[in-house]
Amino acid sequence: MIVLGLISFVAAGLLYNAQVIGSICGDGWESSSTGSGRCSNHDGVASDIEKDTLVGTSPTSALNVPRWGLASLGFISTSVGAALVGASRRRQHYPAGTGQQAKPADAEALPDLGVIEVTAKIRKGRAGTTVAVSTDGGPTTTVPFFFDIEAGRGARRLSELMNTSPKRRLGRRGRTAVERYGAELFGALLPEPALSRYREALSVALRNGSRLRIALDLDEQTADLPWEYLFDSERSLFLAMSKATSLVRLHSDGHDTHADEPIERLRVLLMVARPRTMAALDVEAEAGRIEQELAGLGDRVDVNRVHGESFDDLRRALNEHEPHVFHFVGHGHWDDELDDGAVAFVDEDGAHQPVSGRDLGVILARSHLRLVLFNSCDAARTSQRDRFAGVAGSLVAQGVPAAIGMQYPIEDRSAGAFGREFLGALVRTGSIDDALSEARTAIYTSRSAIEWGTPVLTTRVPVDEIIRWAAVSPASRPTGTSTSRPG
Numbered sequence: 001m002i003v004l005g006l007i008s009f010v011a012a013g014l015l016y017n018a019q020v021i022g023s024i025c026g027d028g029w030e031s032s033s034t035g036s037g038r039c040s041n042h043d044g045v046a047s048d049i050e051k052d053t054l055v056g057t058s059p060t061s062a063l064n065v066p067r068w069g070l071a072s073l074g075f076i077s078t079s080v081g082a083a084l085v086g087a088s089r090r091r092q093h094y095p096a097g098t099g100q101q102a103k104p105a106d107a108e109a110l111p112d113l114g115v116i117e118v119t120a121k122i123r124k125g126r127a128g129t130t131v132a133v134s135t136d137g138g139p140t141t142t143v144p145f146f147f148d149i150e151a152g153r154g155a156r157r158l159s160e161l162m163n164t165s166p167k168r169r170l171g172r173r174g175r176t177a178v179e180r181y182g183a184e185l186f187g188a189l190l191p192e193p194a195l196s197r198y199r200e201a202l203s204v205a206l207r208n209g210s211r212l213r214i215a216l217d218l219d220e221q222t223a224d225l226p227w228e229y230l231f232d233s234e235r236s237l238f239l240a241m242s243k244a245t246s247l248v249r250l251h252s253d254g255h256d257t258h259a260d261e262p263i264e265r266l267r268v269l270l271m272v273a274r275p276r277t278m279a280a281l282d283v284e285a286e287a288g289r290i291e292q293e294l295a296g297l298g299d300r301v302d303v304n305r306v307h308g309e310s311f312d313d314l315r316r317a318l319n320e321h322e323p324h325v326f327h328f329v330g331h332g333h334w335d336d337e338l339d340d341g342a343v344a345f346v347d348e349d350g351a352h353q354p355v356s357g358r359d360l361g362v363i364l365a366r367s368h369l370r371l372v373l374f375n376s377c378d379a380a381r382t383s384q385r386d387r388f389a390g391v392a393g394s395l396v397a398q399g400v401p402a403a404i405g406m407q408y409p410i411e412d413r414s415a416g417a418f419g420r421e422f423l424g425a426l427v428r429t430g431s432i433d434d435a436l437s438e439a440r441t442a443i444y445t446s447r448s449a450i451e452w453g454t455p456v457l458t459t460r461v462p463v464d465e466i467i468r469w470a471a472v473s474p475a476s477r478p479t480g481t482s483t484s485r486p487g
Helices: 002-015 064-093 154-164 175-189 194-207 283-295 312-319 356-365 389-399 412-429 432-446
Strands: 019-025 046-052 115-125 126-137 140-144 213-217 245-250 266-272 301-305 327-328 332-334 340-346 351-358 371-375 402-406 455-459
Touching: 019 389, 115 327, 140 194, 194 213, 245 432, 266 283, 266 312, 266 412, 283 301, 283 327, 283 412, 301 327, 312 356, 327 412, 340 356, 340 389, 356 389, 371 389, 371 412, 389 402, 389 455, 412 432, 432 455
Parallel strands: 115 213, 213 245, 245 455, 266 301, 266 327, 327 371, 371 402
Antiparallel strands: 019 046, 115 126, 126 140, 332 340, 340 351, 402 455
């Protein structure tokens, strides 16, 4: 089509090259006649009078009909040809029926899990802060990042939104303000042309019945913004809670972590801590509900408890059970003076024993552990100055493949519901994305219209490699397990 268009343009150009519009007769008479017999009474034609007739010039004549026809044909043919080439290239990136963008030939081959991943990397450079957006390793679109970071800073801003926002329509307190704030974050993260990349990837995911995953690679200046509330106002959805989309945070430092083996039986280690010097939490009852939830999922999961509540009790239990998932239920806090976070174990006197992420990393960065889940306040909060500050982020920086924590204080029942629903859905579906979505939705529908965005997943490995399930026969899957992946 493109070749036909070019030929049509050349033909039209030749017709437009020149046109006889009159004659100079032999006796010097100038005639406007162009037909036969011109200058017959003036000693014949001495020379023709020609005029350049490129596009936009005159005169008008019957020749303009084929000229404009050829020019129009050239334009249409070239446009259609270019569109076909573009569509062909898009199909190479998004093969029909897979829902996943094709990798370059030299890229590492990953299993097709029906997920399209859009990565947004925010970095501050000499020319200012930018966000680089790419889809499954494809070409990168880099755009400026503009957002009033201080005005939108962390827990303080979220608290303001929850407590001072007026209602504008039916719905629960705070939702409207959080939607507005999430839309501002969304606009800063995905301005044009990055927005078009996102829209195209989402359309492909929806057509193929797959999921679009937003992976955020953040710098220290932007890591403590509440990205889990990203809101696509055009589709009226929170990206972290929609069934069509999911959201994770990446830790990309270029260092490898421990290799993993396929998991046939997921080993979960559960620990509760109740320091007598801190507010009482219903952690024992919550631990019981988690054990009951997982007990009904067949032989795909094995749950053990830490006997004791001290840091050293955890060390012994890790050596004994070698868990894939460690789930802590208890208190956590952030110290503004130290600019660091900690979780609360119990010392020999039953009092509060704060343990930082750095200290936890000493015993948790081990080969078999794949995921740590903190049911405690502020465990996912981060520092603007030190990437090893904060509990969950510090563990991932030290080599733990992935961690989930709460970025703000959270009501203990909401945190407990999240952990219980997440672990149950993870075993049933085999999918981190599905488990996150299910757990957030459980908080939203039964607990809070706001706190569903408090949990944060940070990973240093591809999401589908956090828990890599061994292949099993459909008959051995527990009820409700997805047939698209081992579960």
